[in-house]
Amino acid sequence: MPSILSIAGVEKHYRSGLTALGGIDLEVGRGEIFALLGPNGAGKTTLISIICGTVTMTSGSVTVSGHDIVKDFRAARATIGLVPQEIAIDIFSTVWNTVRFSRGLFGRPPDPAYIEELLRDLSLWEKRDSRIIELSGGMKRRVMIAKALSHEPELLFLDEPTAGVDVNLRRDMWALVRKLRDKGVTIVLTTHYIEEAEEMADRVGVIDRGRILLVEDTAALMKKFGKRRLKLTLQHPMTAIPAELADWPLELQAEGHQLLYTFDANAESTGIPGLLRRLGELGIDFKDLDSERSSLEDIFIRLVERT
Numbered sequence: 001m002p003s004i005l006s007i008a009g010v011e012k013h014y015r016s017g018l019t020a021l022g023g024i025d026l027e028v029g030r031g032e033i034f035a036l037l038g039p040n041g042a043g044k045t046t047l048i049s050i051i052c053g054t055v056t057m058t059s060g061s062v063t064v065s066g067h068d069i070v071k072d073f074r075a076a077r078a079t080i081g082l083v084p085q086e087i088a089i090d091i092f093s094t095v096w097n098t099v100r101f102s103r104g105l106f107g108r109p110p111d112p113a114y115i116e117e118l119l120r121d122l123s124l125w126e127k128r129d130s131r132i133i134e135l136s137g138g139m140k141r142r143v144m145i146a147k148a149l150s151h152e153p154e155l156l157f158l159d160e161p162t163a164g165v166d167v168n169l170r171r172d173m174w175a176l177v178r179k180l181r182d183k184g185v186t187i188v189l190t191t192h193y194i195e196e197a198e199e200m201a202d203r204v205g206v207i208d209r210g211r212i213l214l215v216e217d218t219a220a221l222m223k224k225f226g227k228r229r230l231k232l233t234l235q236h237p238m239t240a241i242p243a244e245l246a247d248w249p250l251e252l253q254a255e256g257h258q259l260l261y262t263f264d265a266n267a268e269s270t271g272i273p274g275l276l277r278r279l280g281e282l283g284i285d286f287k288d289l290d291s292e293r294s295s296l297e298d299i300f301i302r303l304v305e306r307t
């Protein structure tokens with residue numbers, strides 16, 4: 001997949017002496033949904049701000065759609081749409097005027113048909129003459145997205161698109177992001193909600209303390225780090241795991257009612273038959289058995305903890 005965004009050796013040292021980015025290399029392919037995951041203060045917003053031209057990098061280079069963001073700033077910026085974390089729009093302006101005006105800022109000629117399509121796609125058409133102040137929080141967020149798409153960018157950044165948003169709206173946002181991708185927009189999103197990355201992203205990058213720890217296909221990452229868990233609900237609760245079961249990494253949960261066995265899903269042998277046999281020999285009965293795959297959340301926590 002050809003790159004739409006190329007980041008090479010980007011460093012950012014703030015005047016305070018803090019190194020927010022310690023050398024970032026990253027390629028984002030045209031047409032993908034890429035999720036940048038990282039704990040608070042990891043450097044996600046700094047990186048996006050550099051790409052969008054609101055923060056200057058200390059060293060390194062970035063190109064967007066082949067345009068260098070420093071030497072060819074205008075052309076680079078014109079290919080980018082940014083939906084920032086905070087809602088920042090004139091609350092007394094109407095939806096239509098907000099989006100139309102934003103397009104003009106990028107020197108694009110008026111295109112009412114495009115704006116209409118955008119507002120219809122974002123379920124804002126009925127609200128086109130409403131002032132922003134009259135809209136719900138979810139609608140305001142959608143206006144932010146419409147504004148960011150007003151000049152027909154090729155690459156859209158969504159900084160924490162669903163922070164503080166309820167479950168239904170989050171699902172609507174996910175559907176919307178997929179729709180945008182289907183229309184050919186490349187999407188880079190930052191998120192704290194790992195579920196969001198797992199649900200949507202083609203690839204995931206994990207950033208921590210200004211460094212990229214890993215970039216991987218979401219599905220491959222799940223497979224590579226994927227552990228499976230076998231949960232046994234016991235007939236009779238236990239106070240401790242018997243010494244005879246020391247060969248299996250087990251955890252006691254739910255006040256002794258559950259035995260949790262974690263195993264490598266990719267290993268040749270899971271160890272489950274042996275465990276079940278041993279439990280039988282020890283007279284430990286269980287009434288239910290359940291298996292689950294570890295989520296990206298577990299994987300992320302393990303990665304960030306390891307460093």
Ligand SMILES: Nc1ncnc2c1ncn2[C@@H]1O[C@H](COP(=O)(O)OP(=O)(O)OP(=O)(O)O)[C@@H](O)[C@H]1O
Nearest residue numbers: 014016018020038039040041042043044045046047
């Ligand atoms: N203008 C600034 N001056 C000095 N330090 C800054 C400035 N902006 C950000 N930082 C610091 O840079 C580091 C990275 O911050 P950044 O906002 O990029 O992280 P983030 O990953 O977006 O975090 P969050 O998930 O909390 O939004 C943090 O330690 C932050 O305090």
